[in-house]
Amino acid sequence: MTNLAFPDTPVFRGYAAPVRIEGDVHDLEVIGTIPAGMNGDYIRNSADHQYPPMFEDDLFLNGDGMLHRVRIANGRASLKTRYVETEKLKLERAAGRALFGRYRNQFTDDPSVAGVDRGTANTSVVWHGGKLLALKEAARPMAIDRETLATIGSYDFDGALKSQTFTAHPKVDPATGEMVAYGYFVDGVADTAVEIYFIAADGTLTRTERFHAPYASMIHDCLLSEQYIAFTICPMVCDWDRVQAGEAFFHWDDTRPTTVAVVPRAPGGGGNVRWFDSPTPVMQTHTFNAWEEGSLLHLEHFITQTGWLSQFPDINNPGTREQPPFAYRWTIDLESNTGGFIAEKMFPHIGEMPMIDLRHATTKTRHFWFGTSNTDLGPMLPFGPKGPPFTCIGHFDADSGALDYYYAGPDSSPEEPVFVPRSPDASEGDGWLVTIVGRRAENRTDLVILDALNLSAGPVATIRFPTRVHEGFHGIWIPG
Template sequence: MAKAFPTDEPFLQGFYAPLHMECDAPNLPISGEMPKAICGSLYRNGPNPQFAPRGPYHWFSGDGMVHAFHIENGRVAYLNRWVRTPKWQLENQEGEGLSGAFGNPRYSDPRVVALGSTIANTNIVWHGGRLLALEEAHAPYEMEPRGLASKGYHTFDGKLAGPVTAHPKIDPVSGEMVQFGYAAKGRFTPDLSYQVVDRDGRMRRCDFFQGPYPSMVHDFVVTRRHVIFPIFPLTGSMERAMKGAPPFAWEPDKGTHIGIMMRDGDVSSDIRWFTGDPCYVFHPMNAFDTEDGKVVCDMMKYPVAPLFPRPDGSPSSDKTPSATLVRWTFDLNGNSDTYKEAPLSEHVGEFPRLDERFAMLPYRHGYMQGGNVTDPQNPRASRNGIVHVDLATGRSQIWDPGPIDVAGEPIFVPRRDDAPEGDGWLLAVVYRGAENRSDLVVLDAANVSAGPVATAHLSHRVPAGFHGNWRPGPL
């Protein structure tokens, strides 16, 4: 029998509460006028537990649910589906939750532990003609792009060994998808992998190396010439997990370590390590090479890792940490093993994005979800909304959806393939707090503060989620 969800867990309440249904809405009502030039599909993934968890819940550990908005000829069709992973299928068959957060064996049924299943809840990307749902501890899980039917693990014709990040980087010039994996040779190990997939979806390399210590390496950074592996002191430990202590914990004394290598380099000999003060970054905005031999990385930096305690279970900070956009500059021609940091924006935010045609290249326009998304008690904290940062002028524009509404990650869609950088729209899912439902909004990326040019209305809530991406063209 399905048990009731706990009422004392903030990441299972309100905006974060799971949606208990799958549904189809082939023709959403629209306010304003949906631009006819927008043709394609917005896919968005996020945690949506099918059943109440065993033991303590963590926001990152819910089953993946993908929401799709298919847009063509000014019309919007919507549907949502759970990613039917092996874990989801077993629990669905049994009619109850069988696992603890992150598959913690202390709380999980042995059958779930034996499955070693993905939850596929973090991101969803379109590459090589495949739609791949991702988290960071397993192989991708493929889904059908129109109806979101789950197709199973995708291992690149068996060439994949180990997990794949939830944040692969697609080179807009070569079409390559550059990937990595952490804990690549077993849970809570310091091993990492470096993977390159060509534009047609064929894996060209999968190599292994060791980082300084076992860490949660959520994301990484890629330029046209370099790959950057950031190791932050959010450490992983099986010993802690089996004792009932935090599997992942903040250990600032270990410091920050950043490894940089040429994209075609040898992971066994060519990685150069830089060190810095303890901090945490879930997501970079972009990175690029300079003509004078520097690597520039624009990062949403937290001074302390949010959502995770110290090894003894005590809070990592007195208040919920927040992230701001900073620029790190690494001089590859210099002799120093440190790097420079400069602020780029004072706005608190997360989920940074850009015009993906300028990924890995010098760029001007950045976008993010405003507010402190890691604070479930106040997700609107510090100027919520969609923020556009003009890196050339230093100026920002903000669109605030409303006093109790929460905007999600903004996804850029160009007006046309050859449009100048930033000429297009931002698509974002917005939670309407007063009505407990959600909308899809379309903003002019060059005039964000003017508000939506079109809004597609849902009759239900899309729970707080993580990441999405755009697949251009009709299905």
């Protein structure tokens, strides 16, 4: 019999330990009052290993997709947690143990699963065209039943999606309802081809464009403006020889340049890509938004001066410590031929997990929210498997320059904030921020509702879970 025990490593112990419980809690405790008229589903994704990994040094990124839904209706809230039933999960449940090896590395798998879809569907969810999809950039979407969170299966847009991969960060244009998505490593191996998918508001995949990046690397997020989609190609390189040798799937190689691909959204855009180089190799973590102003294209995103070194090695400078991200606005003048851009720090504070009022995506916005830590308000928390957990949610008002913070309390770690408008036609930022907050000392989780424009006032309502759900990545709000 296999020894079925999780390794005693930071990825699998304490507050980071797998939860593995699929369940339902009716009528969660509510401290305060859920705002009247706030009805809908908060749904987010997490990586929650169903089985002890084949390799003890496994990454938390390699966990199985576990969805957490808080349904809010008429002041009451309920919780549902369900795994995404991927091919991987089903086969491993049948075997009673892990069969798939290292993160994205098929060469480390049990031979019995050769050629099987390795997708974990653990990164994000999107609601578009009446479909709920669980996403992981290494595989195709998984369709999920919104009511039951039951897995419907791998989804290829009625055969229109040819790629093996689909980003976890598609963008929806609020003006048209069109979803713009992309895939990299589209044949499932390291490659420079990038495909862009245009999906109409009704969910029909109408068009695919293709271009080539200068080298094969992670392309985790993107930027969408009214006329362009932009990709920041960063030296989180994938070298297939290293992957075949069983090494980490990505490595940071600062001898490679960071460069921005600006692709027109118009038909034929894949053949009209323009490139704009960063003066130094930097990494984009996640994006706020992009918008146009005459010939200027503004790209707003979090940037680090190092790669994602807590997860993947720096092959030229071993031992280099990962630097925290700051928000930058990169401005490209599309009428100039400099091949570069102007970079300006948006606010003097670290952050990550950016959020805007998505009703204004692709146009200039005033309000920016993000996860962060602020030692003026409370001490940093001990490092977890992803680095230091956030202690705060921040709000930056680009008009006034003001920063406002919600401090979640001792031993408490808020996660990615999601904006919920007060009403469909409320002004930008008028509404609430919803965020999961880990109560680490209690080994428990809350969902906190904040006034989006007055974070320091503290929660409007705190929805208490009786248990812990696993730390997650990205979530959405689906209205009522």
